[in-house]
Amino acid sequence: MESLLQxxxxxxxxLAVSRTPHVSTWDPATVRRALQWARYLRHVHRRFGRHARxxxxxxxxxxxxxxxxxxxxxxxxxxxxxxxxxxxxxxxLALRLLQNRALREAVWHALLQQVFPGPxxxxxxxxxxxxxxxxxxxxxxxxxxxxxxxxxxxxxVQEDALLKTQAELLLGRxxxxxxxxxxxxxxxxxxxxxxxxxxxxxxxxxAALLLPPPSPRPQEEETGPGTPNTPGEGHHELLRWxxxxxxxxAAFCRRLPAGVVAGVAGRxxxxxRVYLGLLADWGxxxxxxxxRGVWVGAESQAVPWEELYxxxxxxxxxxxxxxxxxxxxxxxxxxxxxxxEVPGLSIWTDLLLALxxxx
Amino acid sequence: MAQDSVxxxxxxxxxxxxxxxxxxxxxxxxxxDTCLHLPRFQEFLRQMYEALKEMDSNTVxxxxxxxxxxxxxxxxxxxxxxxxxxxxxxxxxxCCLINKEPQNSGDSKLNSWTRGLLCHVLxxxxxxxxxxxxxxxxxxxxxxDYYPGLLKxxxxxxxxxxxxxxxNGFNTQRRMTPERVRALSRVCVPLITLPDFExxxxxLLTCHGCEPxxxxxxxxxxxxxxxxxxxKISLPTSAVVCLWLRHLPSLEKAMLHLFEKxxxxxxxxxxxxxxxxxxSLPEAACHPAIFRIVDxxxxxxxxxxxxxxxxxxxxQVFTRCFLxxxxxxxxxxxxxxxxxxxxxxxxxxxxxxxxxxxxxQGLWHQSLQHISEMLREIVEDQTHGSYGxxxxxxxxxxxxxxxxxxxAEQLLRSEADPPEAVLWLLAFSYSxxxxxxxxxxxxxxxxxVLGRLLKLLRSPGFxxxxxxxxxxxxxxxxxxxxxxxxxxxxxxxxxxxxAPGAHAIAQEVITLMAPxxxxxxxxxxxxxxxxxRWDHLCTAAPASRKLASELLTELRGxx
Numbered sequence: 001m002e003s004l005l006q007x008x009x010x011x012x013x014x015l016a017v018s019r020t021p022h023v024s025t026w027d028p029a030t031v032r033r034a035l036q037w038a039r040y041l042r043h044v045h046r047r048f049g050r051h052a053r054x055x056x057x058x059x060x061x062x063x064x065x066x067x068x069x070x071x072x073x074x075x076x077x078x079x080x081x082x083x084x085x086x087x088x089x090x091x092x093l094a095l096r097l098l099q100n101r102a103l104r105e106a107v108w109h110a111l112l113q114q115v116f117p118g119p120x121x122x123x124x125x126x127x128x129x130x131x132x133x134x135x136x137x138x139x140x141x142x143x144x145x146x147x148x149x150x151x152x153x154x155x156x157v158q159e160d161a162l163l164k165t166q167a168e169l170l171l172g173r174x175x176x177x178x179x180x181x182x183x184x185x186x187x188x189x190x191x192x193x194x195x196x197x198x199x200x201x202x203x204x205x206x207a208a209l210l211l212p213p214p215s216p217r218p219q220e221e222e223t224g225p226g227t228p229n230t231p232g233e234g235h236h237e238l239l240r241w242x243x244x245x246x247x248x249x250a251a252f253c254r255r256l257p258a259g260v261v262a263g264v265a266g267r268x269x270x271x272x273r274v275y276l277g278l279l280a281d282w283g284x285x286x287x288x289x290x291x292r293g294v295w296v297g298a299e300s301q302a303v304p305w306e307e308l309y310x311x312x313x314x315x316x317x318x319x320x321x322x323x324x325x326x327x328x329x330x331x332x333x334x335x336x337x338x339x340x341e342v343p344g345l346s347i348w349t350d351l352l353l354a355l356x357x358x359x
Numbered sequence: 360m361a362q363d364s365v366x367x368x369x370x371x372x373x374x375x376x377x378x379x380x381x382x383x384x385x386x387x388x389x390x391x392d393t394c395l396h397l398p399r400f401q402e403f404l405r406q407m408y409e410a411l412k413e414m415d416s417n418t419v420x421x422x423x424x425x426x427x428x429x430x431x432x433x434x435x436x437x438x439x440x441x442x443x444x445x446x447x448x449x450x451x452x453x454c455c456l457i458n459k460e461p462q463n464s465g466d467s468k469l470n471s472w473t474r475g476l477l478c479h480v481l482x483x484x485x486x487x488x489x490x491x492x493x494x495x496x497x498x499x500x501x502x503x504d505y506y507p508g509l510l511k512x513x514x515x516x517x518x519x520x521x522x523x524x525x526x527n528g529f530n531t532q533r534r535m536t537p538e539r540v541r542a543l544s545r546v547c548v549p550l551i552t553l554p555d556f557e558x559x560x561x562x563l564l565t566c567h568g569c570e571p572x573x574x575x576x577x578x579x580x581x582x583x584x585x586x587x588x589x590x591k592i593s594l595p596t597s598a599v600v601c602l603w604l605r606h607l608p609s610l611e612k613a614m615l616h617l618f619e620k621x622x623x624x625x626x627x628x629x630x631x632x633x634x635x636x637x638x639s640l641p642e643a644a645c646h647p648a649i650f651r652i653v654d655x656x657x658x659x660x661x662x663x664x665x666x667x668x669x670x671x672x673x674x675q676v677f678t679r680c681f682l683x684x685x686x687x688x689x690x691x692x693x694x695x696x697x698x699x700x701x702x703x704x705x706x707x708x709x710x711x712x713x714x715x716x717x718x719x720q721g722l723w724h725q726s727l728q729h730i731s732e733m734l735r736e737i738v739e740d741q742t743h744g745s746y747g748x749x750x751x752x753x754x755x756x757x758x759x760x761x762x763x764x765x766x767a768e769q770l771l772r773s774e775a776d777p778p779e780a781v782l783w784l785l786a787f788s789y790s791x792x793x794x795x796x797x798x799x800x801x802x803x804x805x806x807x808v809l810g811r812l813l814k815l816l817r818s819p820g821f822x823x824x825x826x827x828x829x830x831x832x833x834x835x836x837x838x839x840x841x842x843x844x845x846x847x848x849x850x851x852x853x854x855x856x857x858a859p860g861a862h863a864i865a866q867e868v869i870t871l872m873a874p875x876x877x878x879x880x881x882x883x884x885x886x887x888x889x890x891x892r893w894d895h896l897c898t899a900a901p902a903s904r905k906l907a908s909e910l911l912t913e914l915r916g917x918x
Contacts, residue, residue: 077499078499085504088503088504091503092501092503092504095481095482095501095502095503096501098477098478098481099478099481099482105461105467105470108474109457109459112454112457112477113454116450116451116454118412118451118454119451130447130450131447133450133481134444134446134447134450136481136502136503136506137440137446137450137480137481138440138441138446138553139506139507139510139553139555140440140486140487140502140506141437141438141440141441141446141486142441142510142550142553142555142556143486143488143506143509143510143513144437144486145437145438145441145546145549145550146510146513146514146517146546147488147513148385148437149390149542149543149545149546150517150539150542150543150546150547151513151516151517152520152539154516159516159519160516161509161512161513161515161516162488162490162491162509162512162513164512164516165491165505165508165509165512166491166494166495168508168512169494169495169498169500169504169505169508170498173498173499188497188498191497192494192497192498195493195494195496195497196493197489197490197493200490200493200494201494204494
């Protein structure tokens with residue numbers, strides 16, 4: 001076991017190097033050895049896939065290898081961080097090498113020959129490297145074809161295929177980091193925010209917060225110390241980070257559609273409190289224009305009346321207890337303002353009037 | 360070789376033009392045209408590869424100066440890359456362009472360009488979705504990590520949209536408009552054999568909206584049917600039923616496929632059973648519309664081949680598998696037998712449906728009597744009643760072939776006088792179109808032969824010549840091949856299998872009986888069918904079984 005773990009560690013390094021200019025020193029023999037190594041690890045993956053204890057031990061070790069310096073930066077490279085990755089490591093290695101322009105031409109030719117020997121190679125497509133590379137290319141074309149000609153964005157963010165996939169990947173990474181007991185996800189998440197595009201990131205966050213917590217994997221009977229499979233763990237981390245970042249939180253509440261934020265607020269009470277606070281703030285920045293008979297903001301970035309109304313409407317359509325909390329909050333602000341029943345004096349009165357006594 | 364390369368050159372011109380027209384296949388017309396040509400284009404790519412791999416890089420450029428253009432345009436067409444093995448063959452072709460020993464900067468440039476194109480096919484940056492790519496990169500994932508999951512989620516969301524469509528048929532707010540469903544079926548054509556797509560193919564087949572006319576693209580049905588017959592995709596029975604109901608040519612192709620398999624292999628009941636079960640036809644035929652079409656196709660085949668025994672055998676096997684499948688169906692709504700056999704009276708069908716193994720052997724003669732009477736009534740009824748005439752009830756009868764076999768066997772195993780009803784039944788099963796006089800004559804002949812055979816049984820010993828005489832040939836000095844019709848042959852064979860003293864001479868008699876290849880085939884068919892039937896009835900005496908088995912092996916060895 002120990003030697004296997006050492007092999008894993010060393011291969012992770014090789015994998016990391018395969019993306020760097022350092023490969024210019026490689027010769028065909030090095031390439032061949034690297035690929036053989038990857039094939040061996042794939043074999044390990046197949047062999048121990050059903051052995052829960054060995055699998056867990058390997059996974060724990062892989063997670064602990066999470067490279068601390070890879071949290072942020074232009075292109076993070078955590079290396080092999082979970083058991084599943086072992087099954088793909090030859091694919092990843094081959095693709096990295098094929099795309100690495102630093103590889104000398106002659107070496108690249110040798111690589112090509114090794115990876116694509118042509119027809120007549122024994123083994124079903126699911127097994128051979130060239131078969132799986134072709135299969136990956138086929139799937140990419142499939143996604144492209146579907147996206148252009150069949151797929152439609154879903155308004156329900158956690159059901160939209162693209163957002164859901166990204167959310168699942170994000171939560172998966174957070175789980176791994178928790179297992180590695182590395183520092184919090186802050187670096188990773190801040191890095192994603194800075195990379196952009198920000199709108200997409202916010203949507204993915206929302207989808208992640210709305211995804212149902214994952215059911216514990218059936219193979220994992222034992223939950224030892226440090227296994228991060230407590231459902232909702234990823235949610236906590238995300239939320240904690242988000243609540244600590246005022247500007248990102250404000251963008252989250254402002255830029256995402258009313259229904260989405262209401263959904264997230266309904267699932268996570270800590271967020272609903274902050275959201276209400278923001279809404280109150282936005283509301284107080286509006287004043288009543290007597291001439292036109294509407295509520296307007298002083299600055300251009302002020303949240304307009306329509307949007308404020310829309311957001312409150314979504315909240316009032318949410319299931320209890322959120323719905324009731326919102327009503328209570330509105331009533332209390334109205335009371336603080338003087339409890340007017342006449343429109344035009346307190347924005348909270350007007351909102352309540354507009355929302356009606358509906359459910 | 361020279362001829363091949365000429366063919367390849369002209370093909371090359373054709374495909375070069377096609378690929379240029381298609382470009383990225385972004386319009387409905389180009390998509391349609393691409394999808395129509397996918398299999399042939401893949402074949403062309405294969406041939407190109409076979410030619411290219413024999414040449415070095417410079418020869419390639421000499422022979423096909425525009426090959427770079429052809430391959431580059433192919434790479435831009437996602438429908439080609441999405442189909443079957445085209446992407447793999449394309450990669451192989453590109454590998455052939457690589458110059459192992461570049462002499463000058465031109466060679467190096469070509470290599471560099473080829474390398475770029477290869478990376479495009481493998482990594483397809485242009486195809487990637489920008490936001491997703493950036494996000495996953497930020498997480499440290501490679502496309503190999505997330506594409507399978509992404510595809511799965513996309514398929515899942517489309518499937519749930521289709522099912523929603525199906526359930527809320529009249530909800531005007533559904534997102535899956537008929538146009539979108541049609542477009543989806545069109546773009547799925549290259550992807551039908553991708554395992555990730557099975558749920559989507561199934562959903563497209565089984566979820567209808569409420570439009571009266573067909574929404575799906577016809578090529579979609581063709582592609583699914585083809586993939587299903589070649590076993591490149593597996594579909595649940597419900598999806599296959601939908602396929603065949605919505606697109607009749609698929610059902611026709613499935614039946615043709617079955618017939619082709621049957622023709623190309625030797626007649627062997629076990630093999631027939633395997634092919635029939637494989638075809639999913641019995642399960643699908645639980646739906647009466649499908650059963651009717653299959654049945655009519657069988658009837659037509661019988662007519663065309665003049666009652667070929669292979670078709671008869673297939674009908675019998677099919678019917679048995681069908682009845683098994685029907686019994687397993689747990690549906691609330693079970694169709695009446697009349698729906699499946701509208702041309703026969705329900706009482707006849709009910710009688711025929713009874714499997715001999717469900718009736719005690721001692722009562723078989725009663726069932727035979729009953730069936731015979733019913734058939735006779737229909738056949739001799741000049742007014743043809745409310746059901747079909749003689750040919751219809753004969754067709755119904757041969758579905759359940761077991762009874763004709765039982766009739767022949769029973770005649771030889773009982774010592775008593777042959778009951779007229781059974782004689783009639785046997786005569787009818789062999790010659791349904793005979794007039795009553797002809798049939799009466801046949802019955803007399805059979806009765807006579809039976810009488811002589813039974814006399815032989817009672818005598819202490821008999822020879823092959825004795826059997827020959829019993830069959831109706833006068834004793835002559837030189838043994839002649841036995842000439843008799845198939846019905847008499849059947850009786851003789853049964854006699855050989857059941858008569859205690861016949862084992863020794865069985866081989867000799869058969870040799871006398873079978874001078875031609877056709878008759879040999881008939882006899883092997885009979886023996887195979889008998890063994891098959893005995894296995895299912897779990898009856899047969901071991902001695903008879905052993906003899907039948909030996910004779911069959913012997914005969915098969917001769918052919």
